[in-house]
Amino acid sequence: MAPYDVIVIGGGHNGLVAAAYLARNGRKVVVLERRHVLGGSAVTEEIYPGFKYSVCSYVVSLLRPEIIRELDLPAHGLEILPLDGTFTPMPSGDYLWRMNDPARTRREIARHSQLDAEAYEEYGKAMADMGRFVKPMLGLLAPDPTKLEPRGLLDLLGMARRFRALTGRDQQNLVRLMTMSAVDLLDQWFETDALKATMAASGIIGTFLGVRSPGTAYVLLHHYMGEIDGAFRSWGLAKGGTGAISNAIAGAARAAGAEIRTSSPVDRIVVSSNLATGVVLASGDELPARMVASSVDPRLTFLGLVGASHLPDEFVEAIRRFRYRGSSGKVNMALDALPDFRSRPGPGPHLRGAMSISPAVDYMERAYDEAKYGRYSSRPYIDIVIPSLTDPTVAPPGKHVMSCFVQYAPYHLAGGAWDDCREAFGDTVVDTITEHAPNLKDIILHRQVVTPLDLEREFGLSEGNIFHGELTLEQLFFLRPAPGWARHRTPIRNLYLCGSGAHPGGGIMGAPGRNAATVMMKDDR
Numbered sequence: 001m002a003p004y005d006v007i008v009i010g011g012g013h014n015g016l017v018a019a020a021y022l023a024r025n026g027r028k029v030v031v032l033e034r035r036h037v038l039g040g041s042a043v044t045e046e047i048y049p050g051f052k053y054s055v056c057s058y059v060v061s062l063l064r065p066e067i068i069r070e071l072d073l074p075a076h077g078l079e080i081l082p083l084d085g086t087f088t089p090m091p092s093g094d095y096l097w098r099m100n101d102p103a104r105t106r107r108e109i110a111r112h113s114q115l116d117a118e119a120y121e122e123y124g125k126a127m128a129d130m131g132r133f134v135k136p137m138l139g140l141l142a143p144d145p146t147k148l149e150p151r152g153l154l155d156l157l158g159m160a161r162r163f164r165a166l167t168g169r170d171q172q173n174l175v176r177l178m179t180m181s182a183v184d185l186l187d188q189w190f191e192t193d194a195l196k197a198t199m200a201a202s203g204i205i206g207t208f209l210g211v212r213s214p215g216t217a218y219v220l221l222h223h224y225m226g227e228i229d230g231a232f233r234s235w236g237l238a239k240g241g242t243g244a245i246s247n248a249i250a251g252a253a254r255a256a257g258a259e260i261r262t263s264s265p266v267d268r269i270v271v272s273s274n275l276a277t278g279v280v281l282a283s284g285d286e287l288p289a290r291m292v293a294s295s296v297d298p299r300l301t302f303l304g305l306v307g308a309s310h311l312p313d314e315f316v317e318a319i320r321r322f323r324y325r326g327s328s329g330k331v332n333m334a335l336d337a338l339p340d341f342r343s344r345p346g347p348g349p350h351l352r353g354a355m356s357i358s359p360a361v362d363y364m365e366r367a368y369d370e371a372k373y374g375r376y377s378s379r380p381y382i383d384i385v386i387p388s389l390t391d392p393t394v395a396p397p398g399k400h401v402m403s404c405f406v407q408y409a410p411y412h413l414a415g416g417a418w419d420d421c422r423e424a425f426g427d428t429v430v431d432t433i434t435e436h437a438p439n440l441k442d443i444i445l446h447r448q449v450v451t452p453l454d455l456e457r458e459f460g461l462s463e464g465n466i467f468h469g470e471l472t473l474e475q476l477f478f479l480r481p482a483p484g485w486a487r488h489r490t491p492i493r494n495l496y497l498c499g500s501g502a503h504p505g506g507g508i509m510g511a512p513g514r515n516a517a518t519v520m521m522k523d524d525r
């Protein structure tokens, strides 16, 4: 008899969520993680002594409340601290600052445009309505219109009913969201350039699209959804860095009896007569199990660990077509003091939220233009947070950690290699921020530059895509990762996909892990 009921490949947060649910339901589970540390892209590492970097993901907004509750993550150390607002320095020397307090935000936007201040509230309501329609789908298996399964048809019917129950205005808004570009949509609401540019940024994160590319309006909603779950302080920082989220989930999984091994790369999934029967580790050891769940991205899972020869041609073709095209990088810094913004000098609460280098829509689009032709942006969009201001555990007293998420950093460079231009890319990011915060260069103690190639090599993200494949409409819902295979099952019996490459996609959400565990337990009954 196999020693394990389930092998979970990958100890990122989704693999750990799947393991926790399966173990709680009596399955004997082992998680095999390639790296020396758990968390995948939700990881904290002390890269420079005394400073803890959230090396990849840095803010949490989408983590499913039912997972926090059911796995009792606070009891395992999860603490989410609120992140207050977004500060955008403007070319005029002014700034735009949106805070969590609606009345103050309204006053602040009114400084730039009275019309925008009024529209902002309405827009928030419309997005919340859209979010309420779409959000339940995150916790469900993707309805699949290509299959005539009664359960799937019922889900589809439920969705159609809910769509019909929306007001005419909401139905129109939803169609707009599904088809328009972020900027086209925002143009219908607002006139302040910096406001539109900063809001549109959520539409392009993790995709190789520009703020004017059709389809980005939906991604805007995907990122916005966390914001409507106020009770869970949805935009926040995990105390101890995003690795603390993974560690809390790992704690819940261990408490339920799961075994977790780090430094245990899987070399291949053993397939016999179209049935997954276990894995072979890079060490050569074979580990049998009744079921295997992979949280590794679809390309690496199917074309790497399984091998195309075990899979139907049509499925292999769909997996090959699934787009990654990483477009983001990260620069993490240890600072001796706080950055001093020209537009709002001195320390203050504006440094406690996100600081967004997104001064104008044209700036954002130009940053994309360069990426289109294979260059990293000479003036990129940067989303900055200084977690040490909210969470003093991540830096020594008086010092700070600064996390800079950067776009665009195209995986495919037209000339040269990332290994040769990593530091030049880091310089570009520092130069860009320095234009707004002139003291930055003098206060940097250490800098870690993470390119899309590093994301692929170190974190196992194909082409450096931060979401295991772009979050664009043609790769979501019943199409993720391939038409007909969005409900976590795969063409190989007893092999399941439980990471961000499955519905409902990337972000620290945990939904793919939880949904996959549900399907596996159902099949295992």
Ligand SMILES: Cc1cc2nc3c(=O)[nH]c(=O)nc-3n(C[C@H](O)[C@H](O)[C@H](O)COP(=O)(O)OP(=O)(O)OC[C@H]3O[C@@H](n4cnc5c(N)ncnc54)[C@H](O)[C@@H]3O)c2cc1C
Binding pocket: 009, 010, 011, 012, 013, 014, 015, 032, 033, 034, 035, 038, 039, 040, 041, 042, 055, 056, 057, 058, 059, 060, 061, 062, 264, 265, 266, 267, 295, 296, 300, 328, 329, 330, 405, 455, 458, 459, 460, 461, 465, 466, 467, 468, 498, 499, 500, 501, 505, 506, 507, 508, 509
């Ligand atoms: C730079 C960056 C910034 C981001 N920012 C945010 C953010 O601020 N907020 C947010 O919500 N999301 C953010 N994301 C996205 C989010 O972090 C990911 O979507 C999410 O963490 C993915 O979780 P996962 O468990 O599905 O996969 P992963 O975290 O990728 O986990 C997969 C695991 O599998 C392991 N693995 C790979 N190959 C093997 C093998 N052969 N054998 C064993 N193990 C293997 C990997 O090491 C990894 O630990 C960001 C991602 C990146 C990269």
